[in-house]
Amino acid sequence: MRQIVLDTETTGLNARSGDRIIEIGCVEMINRQLTGNNFHHYINPERDSEEGALAVHGLTTEFLSDKPKFAEIVDEFRDYIAGAEIIIHNAPFDIGFLDAELERLNMPAFKDHVGEVVDTLVQAKEMHPGKRNSLDSLCDRYGISNAHRTLHGALLDAELLAEVYLAMTRGQNTFSMDLGSHDDGDDASAEVVEIAEVIVLAANEQELADHEALLDSLDKQTKGATVWRATPVAEVPAN
Template sequence: MGLQKIGSRLVVLDTETTGLNPRTGDRIIEIGCVEMIDRRLTGNNYHQYINPERDSEEGALAVHGLTTEFLSDKPKFRQIAAEFKEYISGAELIIHNAPFDMGFLDAEFKRLDMAVLSGEIDGVIDTLVQAKEMYPGKRNSLDALCDRYGISNAHRTLHGALLDSELLAEVYLAMTRGQNSFSIDFGDDRNDTGENGARLPLAPLEEIFVRLASVEEILLHEDVLVSLNKEVRGLCVWHKLPAEVAQE
């Protein structure tokens, strides 16, 4: 997991579809996106229902609940393609099981003879791949990750692209929280994060108690350095450094 650049724009993306395979004619019926800049939610989200011009498979309908009747008056993908592409342009996408969503999106753009997304974005982070690396052998679905990180998904009775993107944004921040700070995690219950999971500012240095080593502890430490220096025949860097600094 690489560190994000300062000012980087992340877009958490999810889609709902009529089925599992765009190569057999399945289509996108919903897109939901949540924007983050510097790991903070901006509220500049994107959400669109889409008329797929076909029925959903029975299994898919049971997952998302978006009927053909409900989608019949929604715009077709060709009507929203340009605005959607403009929205995600230059962003790094965060997707759970990225090949699925990217495969469907690329298929939709290819139908319109438009360039696929890879040339429009700044890369893709697949949180399913990250989760499998962090928790090998565990369940790593979005629901399982919500449970693991204590993120409430009680309101998620059916899959929805925008709701799932909002949950995934929280999961991503929780998974990568160590990137936010070089401070030590003491393992207690202190609430040191904000509403969006970002690390709160550290206390001013003058408020931090610093315990200096006692004379006895300094002498014991020097004995250890002398012993180490003997073992390496006078080449101990830690033992040589103070003398060299003093000479300067």
């Protein structure tokens, strides 16, 4: 399965009011392995960044002035993302800006070019309700170093998000859900989740003896009231 982890930087927060994309960074994974086939472009937005946005990404109008416009990189971008599953943190934000750029060029919306879109912010909120789920917070939670992230950058953030996503979905070869209706009219949904093989190691003779000694001690202290020996233990087949 081909997956693309995507991030953008923008001149501001509102695509509808004319803010533009100034950087796109994408990281490719195939079968959950990073390939090194990344996509990265700075883009001339033909306008200044808002002060708050500039403080976040540090990409000045002067720096971006000689960079290609979105129209000049759009074909390369569409070829790169074509048909892939896209992974984004807070997907509505980035997709809103990408849709606005594509609309300016009279091109189909972003989702028409790709497969599924996975929003890791939605996933994180489901997995960690009530906790902070920013990219920095998730890096801290999963032990991923982001010490080199002094400013936001689309490619750097995409690389960090790829590590976060792999940590969040460890043991799963796919995290896609196919929702739809069969031809017979019955609503149906199928979730495909493949879990990595679980390796079971049986206790050796010394470990079993230590375990029995511990249970003997507990029985003595509780006068035989513990539940471990009262509950049958399923045997583990030998490898």
